[in-house]
Amino acid sequence: MRYDTRMRVAFRLALVFGLIPIFVCPMALLGQQASKSPKDDEKSKPKVRPNDAGAATPTRFDLLRGVYGPFRANNDLLYYHLDIRVDPEAKTIRGKNTIRFRMLREGNRIQLDLDEALNIDKILLGDEALKFERDTGTVFVDFPKMLKAGQVYSIEFYYSGQPKETGRFGGITFKKDPAGRTWINTACEETGASIWWPNKDQWRDEVESMDISVAVPNGLTDVSNGHFVRKADLGDGYTRWDWHVSYPINNYDVSLNIGDYAHYSEKLGDLPLDFYVLPEDLERSKPQFAQAKGMIEAYQHYFGPYPFAKDGYKLVQAPYSGMEHQSAVTYGNLFKNGYLGRDWTGVGISPRFDFIIIHESGHEWFGNAVSAADHADMWIHEGWTTYLESLYVEYRWGKDDALKYLSGYRPKVHNLRPIVAEREVNADPTEDQYFKGALMLNTLRSVVNDDAKWWTLLRGFYQEFKYKNILTEDVIAYFNLHSGMNLTPIFNQYLRRAAVPRLELLFGETPGTVMYKWDAHEQSFTMPVRVGAQGKWQTIQPTTKWQTMKTPLSKDELQVDLDHFYVDVNKQ
Numbered sequence: 275m276r277y278d279t280r281m282r283v284a285f286r287l288a289l290v291f292g293l294i295p296i297f298v299c300p301m302a303l304l305g306q307q308a309s310k311s312p313k314d315d316e317k318s319k320p321k322v323r324p325n326d327a328g329a330a331t332p333t334r335f336d337l338l339r340g341v342y343g344p345f346r347a348n349n350d351l352l353y354y355h356l357d358i359r360v361d362p363e364a365k366t367i368r369g370k371n372t373i374r375f376r377m378l379r380e381g382n383r384i385q386l387d388l389d390e391a392l393n394i395d396k397i398l399l400g401d402e403a404l405k406f407e408r409d410t411g412t413v414f415v416d417f418p419k420m421l422k423a424g425q426v427y428s429i430e431f432y433y434s435g436q437p438k439e440t441g442r443f444g445g446i447t448f449k450k451d452p453a454g455r456t457w458i459n460t461a462c463e464e465t466g467a468s469i470w471w472p473n474k475d476q477w478r479d480e481v482e483s484m485d486i487s488v489a490v491p492n493g494l495t496d497v498s499n500g501h502f503v504r505k506a507d508l509g510d511g512y513t514r515w516d517w518h519v520s521y522p523i524n525n526y527d528v529s530l531n532i533g534d535y536a537h538y539s540e541k542l543g544d545l546p547l548d549f550y551v552l553p554e555d556l557e558r559s560k561p562q563f564a565q566a567k568g569m570i571e572a573y574q575h576y577f578g579p580y581p582f583a584k585d586g587y588k589l590v591q592a593p594y595s596g597m598e599h600q601s602a603v604t605y606g607n608l609f610k611n612g613y614l615g616r617d618w619t620g621v622g623i624s625p626r627f628d629f630i631i632i633h634e635s636g637h638e639w640f641g642n643a644v645s646a647a648d649h650a651d652m653w654i655h656e657g658w659t660t661y662l663e664s665l666y667v668e669y670r671w672g673k674d675d676a677l678k679y680l681s682g683y684r685p686k687v688h689n690l691r692p693i694v695a696e697r698e699v700n701a702d703p704t705e706d707q708y709f710k711g712a713l714m715l716n717t718l719r720s721v722v723n724d725d726a727k728w729w730t731l732l733r734g735f736y737q738e739f740k741y742k743n744i745l746t747e748d749v750i751a752y753f754n755l756h757s758g759m760n761l762t763p764i765f766n767q768y769l770r771r772a773a774v775p776r777l778e779l780l781f782g783e784t785p786g787t788v789m790y791k792w793d794a795h796e797q798s799f800t801m802p803v804r805v806g807a808q809g810k811w812q813t814i815q816p817t818t819k820w821q822t823m824k825t826p827l828s829k830d831e832l833q834v835d836l837d838h839f840y841v842d843v844n845k846q
């Protein structure tokens with residue numbers, strides 16, 4: 275850790291933990307390089323972080339949630355049992371989360387989160403009620419005695435109240451389905467899971483397994499994550515649905531889907547596939563959901579077995595477009611191909627498949643199995659999964675169609691902000707994380723220029739990091755080590771700089787020659803690229819210094835292979 279980074283981290287911790295008054299303008303924290311992770315062993319990180327002025331100013335809760343402070347880092351999550359009762363009429367939740375964790379160092383305070391709209395009824399260690407302190411959405415829990423390093427503890431966090439509906443998909447919504455029946459769903463990646471249940475609401479640490487018990491009025495079904503264990507009639511007009519998750523799970527993936535669901539099952543080999551839809555949609559869902567098998571087969575081909583085999587794979591109808599809830603992917607794409615019936619990338623490929631099934635389920639591999647450790651690195655979820663869409667197209671229809679599909683993403687990229695956002699402030703990265711992230715990965719494949727090696731890299735990368743929470747530095751280190759190439763300047767240019775590399779082509783006085791170089795912010799940026807004419811490409815190795823090559827092609831004739839390399843071109 276460098277001195278200035280250490281100072282900044284110390285400042286932020288002091289700010290967050292109340293040692294500096296909060297009226298210090300958080301903008302002062304923006305526009306700086308992300309704090310250095312212990313895993314960071316990169317040599318050529320940018321000296322000055324490009325201005326990320328488009329990023330939202332973090333709130334106090336963003337700062338509390340974003341930083342992995344001492345009261346988060348002193349413990350490691352092992353297990354949750356979320357055990358709640360949901361009242362659709364009162365729109366309330368009442369219950370508890372049992373939180374088991376191992377102390378990594380001695381301490382008497384841990385940091386959890388629960389939205390201010392919800393009451394904390396009590397927090398128990400055994401029979402003993404614990405003191406706690408709320409600060410925006412954060413809850414600091416205090417223990418009367420020091421907890422010992424290495425020891426496992428379990429607390430019961432009782433809460434109740436009416437969660438607030440907020441954010442793009444509402445966080446948690448108490449709706450009616452089109453037939454007027456109860457329909458309650460969660461989608462809280464943006465707002466954080468603590469909008470509706472108490473947990474350690476951050477991305478770095480996940481429980482190893484989880485139980486989810488949800489009591490709902492008789493006649494309704496709750497579909498949550500994991501495999502269905504049992505349902506029990508509680509004798510008071512409510513039925514409890516028990517689900518068990520056998521793998522690590524992101525907090526925001528934990529999901530409620532309460533409704534009048536019709537259910538049917540299939541199998542792909544040994545993998546159970548379960549489908550939950552509103553009864554009216556049962557018949558039309560069947561041909562559409564049949565796409566799930568081909569999707570799983572395609573991703574298994576490239577990366578290896580479906581990562582949550584013991585939990586099975588589910589598609590669950592929901593009133594919003596879709597979300598990658600682990601092993602219980604929610605679906606609201608109108609049972610139509612494309613995205614909400616539209617040609618998503620506008621090049622005629624996406625009408626062949628259901629975008630939501632293909633994209634959201636791709637997150638089972640990238641997002642749910644391989645997870646980012648900080649919001650700032652969310653491209654590890656979205657850039658990769660967007661790239662997976664093109665792999666699905668390639669698996670089914672070949673590489674030409676995959677390239678065409680990806681080309682439809684180029685107009686969606688803005689290049690105004692770096693993809694990797696400010697760390698430890700709960701930042702929302704730019705939308706470029708999706709499309710530019712995918713185009714970068716396609717470009718890297720062309721840089722590696724050996725498909726057998728590329729497929730080995732992809733599978734190895736996924737296998738190395740499945741069930742782990744990683745940072746961009748881990749991705750770069752893996753690809754450098756296993757490709758035998760120094761890809762750091764390329765990753766950094768695409769991920770940590772706003773602009774893509776621009777190929778400068780200078781046609782001088784002398785006919786038959788052209789000068790070329792990269793215009794890029796990364797020092798020592800170098801990347802091969804193909805130029806020439808369609809079908810007659812030649813690979814050149816531009817750097818940031820001018821070089822000269824001979825070409826029979828004129829300024830108008832000389833093309834750059836933009837299907838394989840996502841770059842800008844400036845011909846003069």
Ligand SMILES: [Zn+2]
Nearest residue numbers: 633637656659
């Ligand atoms: Zn996504």
